[in-house]
Amino acid sequence: MNEWVLFLVHKSVLIMVFFAVTLGVAAYATLAERKFAAFFQDRIGPDRAGKFGLLQPLADGVKFFFKEDFIPQQADRFLFVLGPALSMATACMSGAVIPWAADWVGDGIRIPMQIADLPMGVLVVFGVVSLGVYGIMIGGWASNNKYSVLSAIRASSQMVSYELAMGLSLIALVMTAGTMSIREIVLQQHTVWFVWLQPLGFLIFMICSFAEANRTPFDLPECETELIGGYHTEYSSMKLGFYLFAEYINMFVASTVMATLFFGGYQIPFLSMIPNPWVTLVSLMVLFTKIFFFMFVFIWVRWTVPRFRYDQLMHLGWVVLLPLSILNLAITAVMVVLT
Amino acid sequence: MTPGTLSGRAKPVGRPPMTWWERSYLPAILSGMWITFRHFFRRKVTIRYPEQERPRSPVYRGLHVLKRDEQGAERCTACGLCAVACPAEAITMEAGERQPGDERLYREEKYAVSYDINMLRCIFCGFCEEACPKQAIYLTDRILPAAQKRRDFIWGKDRLLERPDSRIDVDTRHGYAKGDEA
Numbered sequence: 345m346n347e348w349v350l351f352l353v354h355k356s357v358l359i360m361v362f363f364a365v366t367l368g369v370a371a372y373a374t375l376a377e378r379k380f381a382a383f384f385q386d387r388i389g390p391d392r393a394g395k396f397g398l399l400q401p402l403a404d405g406v407k408f409f410f411k412e413d414f415i416p417q418q419a420d421r422f423l424f425v426l427g428p429a430l431s432m433a434t435a436c437m438s439g440a441v442i443p444w445a446a447d448w449v450g451d452g453i454r455i456p457m458q459i460a461d462l463p464m465g466v467l468v469v470f471g472v473v474s475l476g477v478y479g480i481m482i483g484g485w486a487s488n489n490k491y492s493v494l495s496a497i498r499a500s501s502q503m504v505s506y507e508l509a510m511g512l513s514l515i516a517l518v519m520t521a522g523t524m525s526i527r528e529i530v531l532q533q534h535t536v537w538f539v540w541l542q543p544l545g546f547l548i549f550m551i552c553s554f555a556e557a558n559r560t561p562f563d564l565p566e567c568e569t570e571l572i573g574g575y576h577t578e579y580s581s582m583k584l585g586f587y588l589f590a591e592y593i594n595m596f597v598a599s600t601v602m603a604t605l606f607f608g609g610y611q612i613p614f615l616s617m618i619p620n621p622w623v624t625l626v627s628l629m630v631l632f633t634k635i636f637f638f639m640f641v642f643i644w645v646r647w648t649v650p651r652f653r654y655d656q657l658m659h660l661g662w663v664v665l666l667p668l669s670i671l672n673l674a675i676t677a678v679m680v681v682l683t
Numbered sequence: 684m685t686p687g688t689l690s691g692r693a694k695p696v697g698r699p700p701m702t703w704w705e706r707s708y709l710p711a712i713l714s715g716m717w718i719t720f721r722h723f724f725r726r727k728v729t730i731r732y733p734e735q736e737r738p739r740s741p742v743y744r745g746l747h748v749l750k751r752d753e754q755g756a757e758r759c760t761a762c763g764l765c766a767v768a769c770p771a772e773a774i775t776m777e778a779g780e781r782q783p784g785d786e787r788l789y790r791e792e793k794y795a796v797s798y799d800i801n802m803l804r805c806i807f808c809g810f811c812e813e814a815c816p817k818q819a820i821y822l823t824d825r826i827l828p829a830a831q832k833r834r835d836f837i838w839g840k841d842r843l844l845e846r847p848d849s850r851i852d853v854d855t856r857h858g859y860a861k862g863d864e865a
Contacts (some may be wrong), residue, residue, distance in 0.1 A: 384719045388729045648719040649712055664707075 350453075358459050362439055370592040371401040377592075377643050384647040408585035416488060416578050423486035428579065428586035431479025435593035438472040441465040442600055443527050445610050445628035449620050457624060458527060465526035466518055469601055470511060473556055476594060477503040480558075480565060483587070484575035495574035498654065499565040502555055505661035506562075510552035512669035513545040516676040517605060530609035534616070539606040544672045546606045548665055553598040555661070558591060560646040564654060599638035600631075607634050736826075744807045744822040747800055747843055748851045752790050755847040758819035761795035765811035765820055773804035774811060791817070798843060802827055802836040821853040 375390070375397060382389030390397035415424055445457040462468055477499050484496025520541050521529045529538070539546045555562040566574035573579075576587045603609060610627035618626050652660065704710060730737055750758050761778035779796035781789045788794075809822050830836055845851045 380723070382729075383723045383727075386722055386725055386728050388727045388731075391731070644716060644719065645712075648715045 354455060355459060358457070359440075362444075362459060363436065366436060366439060366593060366596060369596050370589055371405070373592040373595060373639060374404065374588070375400050376639070377646075380640070380643045381647050384644070405585070408582045411581040411584075413581035413583065414578075418488040419578065420486040420488070423482050424578075425583070427479050427483025427486055427575075428583045428590070429479075430482060431476065431590040432586045432593070434472055434475040434479060435590040435597065437475075438469045438597050439600065441468050441526050442604055443530050443609060444631060445624045446615065448624045456527070457628070461525065461527045464524050466514055466524045466529070466605070469526070470514060473594075473597070473601075474503060474507050476556065476590075479587075479590065480575045483579065484565075487575070487578035489578050491571045491573075491577050492575050495565045495567075495571045495577075498567075498571075499558065499575065502562065502564060502657060502661075505658060506552040506555035506665070509548050509661065509665035509669040510556065512666070512673050513542075513548040513552070514605075516545045516669070516673045517542055517549075519673075519676050519680050526604060526609075530604060530611060533608040534611045535613075537606065537608040537611075542606065542672070542676070544668065545676070546602075548669050548672065549606065550602060551660075551665065553602060554642070554645065555657075557594040557598045557642070559595065559642055561649040561652050562657060563651060564657060567651060595639060595642050596635065599635045599642065602638050603631060603634035609634075739824065743824050744809045746823055746825040746827050747805075747811070747838075748821050748823050748853065749798065749840065749844040750819055750821060750853070751845060751847060751850075754787065754790075756786075756788055756790040757794060757844065758790055758817045759795045759798065760789075760791040760793050760817055760819070761798070762793075762816065764814040764816065768810040768814035769805075770808060770810060771804045771806045773801045773806075775799050775801075795840065798840045800838050800843065802838055803833065823851055823853055825851075 378400070379389040379397065390400045393399040393403045415421055440459040441462055443456065443458040443461070448455040448457065480499040481496045484492040484499070487493075517529075517538060518524055520538060521532055523529060523532075532538075554560075558565055565571075566576065568574075571577070576584050579587060610631040612627075612630050615623060615627060615630070752758050761776050763776060763778075766772075766774040766776060775797075776795045776799070777797045778793055781792050781794055807822060811820050812822055
């Protein structure tokens with residue numbers, strides 16, 4: 345009985361903290377995006393709301409809530425509301441299987457800093473990430489607007505094309521690790537990060553992550569010059585806010601997955617030398633440093649690389665990345681057998 | 684000499700097919716990212732306007748002022764030379780006769796009952812200042828403030844005329860633009 349209560353409390357606290365942190369990081373990612381965009385362009389960015397513009401996400405949120413919430417007459421009202429909700433929900437889900445820090449050990453109990461240690465963790469991440477496109481598809485379809493539908497079609501075809509290469513690079517990773525549990529994968533990386541064993545796999549995975557998170561240079565679903573606002577053309581108020589927010593959560597999740605699967609998660613070389621209560625905190629900070637680095641790369645790429653044309657996108661996905669990932673898989677298979 | 688050219692200095696510019704390394708986009712992306720990364724740390728060009736102002740020339744021609752003389756009487760006599768000189772036709776005025784007892788308000792027997800400058804028409808050329816025989820109108824180093832409505836850009840005497848208790852110094856640019864003040 346007592347054990348169950350402890351379990352429930354432990355998981356509930358983890359989930360609530362996870363949600364708070366995810367939303368906070370995503371909120372400040374919007375500010376970071378605008379600030380860094382300004383820095384890359386020799387500007388200083390928003391600096392009016394609070395010191396250095398630190399209250400800007402709050403001001404944006406307030407603005408979104410007070411905007412007129414408009415639903416087009418011909419839109420499917422249920423699906424129109426479901427779209428952004430689904431987008432947000434799927435974006436928040438995949439963090440459940442990530443081990444955020446080393447286990448907390450004390451008083452004879454061992455508390456893992458992970459919401460769910462599933463034996464199929466990698467599959468869960470992969471599945472949830474690919475669910476993310478449903479929010480865009482449903483929203484685009486329900487808007488009853490040709491630009492939105494075109495954008496939804498683009499989003500889904502892009503997702504299908506890049507998921508193949510992404511899945512194959514993940515399979516190569518799983519073959520190297522010999523397990524699908526993300527906890528195990530992180531533990532195995534205490535000596536060598538998998539990026540050294542899977543450099544090509546990491547490159548493919550990273551490119552596909554950009555495509556799955558709908559970030560530049562793969563942000564064709566919201567290509568303004570061709571599709572007005574893309575799938576969120578008809579959205580306003582906080583529904584639009586949810587879509588924009590979900591993009592930053594996706595970015596956070598993609599960065600977390602890259603850091604966890606390829607860059608050792610919370611591991612750093614001398615982590616085992618740190619005494620017990622502190623190791624959780626240090627490892628948490630290590631993981632977040634890696635995550636913030638990748639988020640910076642996401643923003644950096646966005647303000648450097650122009651958007652692909654649609655045919656270039658498809659060419660890159662099917663003709664370049666897919667054969668490369670199969671090659672990577674073959675090489676990995678040979679290496680696994682030989683060693 | 685390259686055949687087919689007159690000067691012999693023409694350089695044939697070809698477009699050789701890209702190597703596989705170039706076709707992977709990676710070198711172009713990486714060099715581009717290096718360029719944006721350098722800009723990240725470069726000095727920012729932003730001027731935070733209300734707090735900071737762009738440096739201006741000492742002869743900058745900004746917002747107009749209608750001057751008073753040393754006794755505080757309005758210098759303008761509504762002769763209309765500024766309105767004639769104005770290439771943008773931004774100035775309109777209405778003349779009136781000074782009534783007995785108003786000698787301390789207006790320096791001459793004739794004065795401007797109303798004097799309006801449409802700031803949206805004004806091109807800040809300073810011809811009004813040059814045309815004025817009474818040294819009544821000057822362009823200062825102040826900046827025209829923004830407004831929400833077009834009618835708010837038509838400045839009347841209420842805003843153009845300097846207040847007797849807070850005179851506006853026109854010498855900063857006057858020294859460059861004109862001789863001495865009468």
